[in-house]
Amino acid sequence: MKRVAFYTLGCKVNQYDTEAMMKQLEEAGYEIVDFESEADIYVINTCTVTQQGASKSRKITRRAKRRNPQALVAMVGCYPQVDADKVMEMAEVDLVVGTKGRSKIVEFVKQAMRAKGPVNFVQEMEEDDSFEEIAIEESKERTRASIKIQEGCDQFCSYCIIPYARGSLRSRSLEDVKAEVMRLAEGGFEEIVLTGIHLGQYGKDKEDLDLVKLIKRILTVEGIKRIRLSSIEGTEVSDELIDLIAESDKLCRHLHLPLQSGSDKILEAMNRPYNVQEFRDMVNKIKAKVPEIAITSDVIVGFPGESDEDFDDTYQVVKELEFSDLHIFKYSKRQGTPAADFENQVHSIIKKKRSEKLRELSEKLSSAYQQRFIGERIDVLLEEVRDSQTGMLTGLTDNYLRVLVDGSDDLLGKLVEVKLMEKEGELIGCLE
Ligand code: SF4
The missing domain is CATH 3.80.30.20 (tm_1862 like domain)
Structure with missing residues (x-):
């Protein structure tokens, strides 16, 4: 089974596109592995919103090729869409896909594996483009x-x-x-x-x-x-x-x-x-x-x-x-x-x-x-992992307040009602 590792730069929309591509590759029988481990295929979902985004996209791409020089390295998304020629000049890149056609990622990967050199699937943007339907069924976050x-x-x-x-x-x-x-x-x-x-x-x-x-x-x-x-x-x-x-x-x-x-x-x-x-x-x-x-x-x-x-x-x-x-x-x-x-x-x-x-x-x-919310009772949607610094449960209120809660693991991922208090600048939610 071929192993695929993803790295995503940029915004929430990019995160979504990555999850959708992961799902397609998984369904086609590929195994998704951590980016830090050795993979057969690396997909870097790039960002170009700033000059730094583009330069980081190139850096990560080089890092992937260094990790496994035999791997197929794909650069996809915004950066190749606006600068495909520059991306194609990179010796580390084997496959280039823009912001169109990511629903065909499996096919593109297969074609790139058969090809003798780098392949470019970037398509021009057209005025009558329609929404490219690629869905997810799960997300890295569980809640x-x-x-x-x-x-x-x-x-x-x-x-x-x-x-x-x-x-x-x-x-x-x-x-x-x-x-x-x-x-x-x-x-x-x-x-x-x-x-x-x-x-x-x-x-x-x-x-x-x-x-x-x-x-x-x-x-x-x-x-x-x-x-x-x-x-x-x-x-x-x-x-x-x-x-x-x-x-x-x-x-x-x-x-x-x-x-x-x-x-x-x-x-x-x-x-x-x-x-x-x-x-x-x-x-x-x-x-x-x-x-x-x-x-x-x-x-x-x-x-x-x-x-x-x-x-x-x-x-x-x-x-x-x-x-x-x-x-x-x-x-x-x-x-x-x-x-x-x-x-x-x-x-x-x-x-x-x-x-x-x-x-x-x-x-x-x-x-x-x-x-304004100290002393109020409010719902917090707890995340699946504890806060790395305090070890406490952590989650957001609907009005975007980050709250720490002292509670047991069975509350992970649950919506709980808490009373808000403040301690050293942090919001603490008391379960009562
Ligand atoms: S051009 Fe850019 S900043 Fe302006 S509305 Fe569109 S996405 Fe937002």
Whole structure:
């Protein structure tokens, strides 16, 4: 039996694609082994969202070939999709697949094994591409499974390579999503995370379909206790979605809304589809209806042309909107995107300072959000493994609070109600 090892870089969508490819290879009789062990085939599911993502993808590929020089090494996903020629130049690579055609991974592997030299299966993105149906039945995590419901993006933010790497918007059919959720529920999964490259656009390429319709349908699946949305644009949160979060006890009180900048000038240069006031209004509307909601966000610091005043605007907006968690990215040039050629690139020292300043603010805001729930009773979905540092059980609340729980192994993977306390900055859930 041939052994296959995977390495996945990048986002949740990539994780999903890896699990789907694993399933196909397993069904075809391959054995999935750990990436650190010797395998006959290595598949590196790459990322190219930053220049570092691409360089790490190359590094891991070389490492795989060093581990077993006889192995077939495949590079798949976003990086080969945008830079197939460069990938094909790598002596370590035997098989190259883009973001299209991963449902044929078994066939591609077989063809590459028969070939005398490296083979390239990267296909051009077409406007009429449809969603490539590759499903999973299990996930590395045993309690929470991410499923991909949408692919591609038509927004073309000026810093982002994704529309070039993943092509135009495609939505998965409602029936296929529901069938996958049912399979996962039968497999014991209690939380489903709906992921996509541009989630809020789900259904826009279909007749009479949108994200709310899909959520309503899967809320009815027996056994699923929670549905969480991955990142969604603030402009795409409908009143209906807010109402659904307010009313449903299964749809998590958590939205990740990328702000990126608190300066209208920078938002425009980024080609983001909103201004600061529109974003602010949306957050306030959501909080008015769901006061306990966790709103998390992304910010890019040091985008070309970001002045001290622009950064101060961002700082003030973050402070005002009290995000419960913030991912801060220092802008890095991605060749092939318009922003890479913009003038007034910001020096790395300034980016670092801005990032640190925002991180300090973000820590205070996270802590203040956490404080609001001390003393409350709340459900925690415990994970299958204990926290590596404390040895305690660990899990998330629906509003994205990480909680440690002192309990026995029979609670692993279970949804439990706890009373929240705080100890040395950590949230502790007491089982009573
Ligand atoms: S919305 Fe913008 S940042 Fe997000 S995937 Fe599309 S182009 Fe990239």
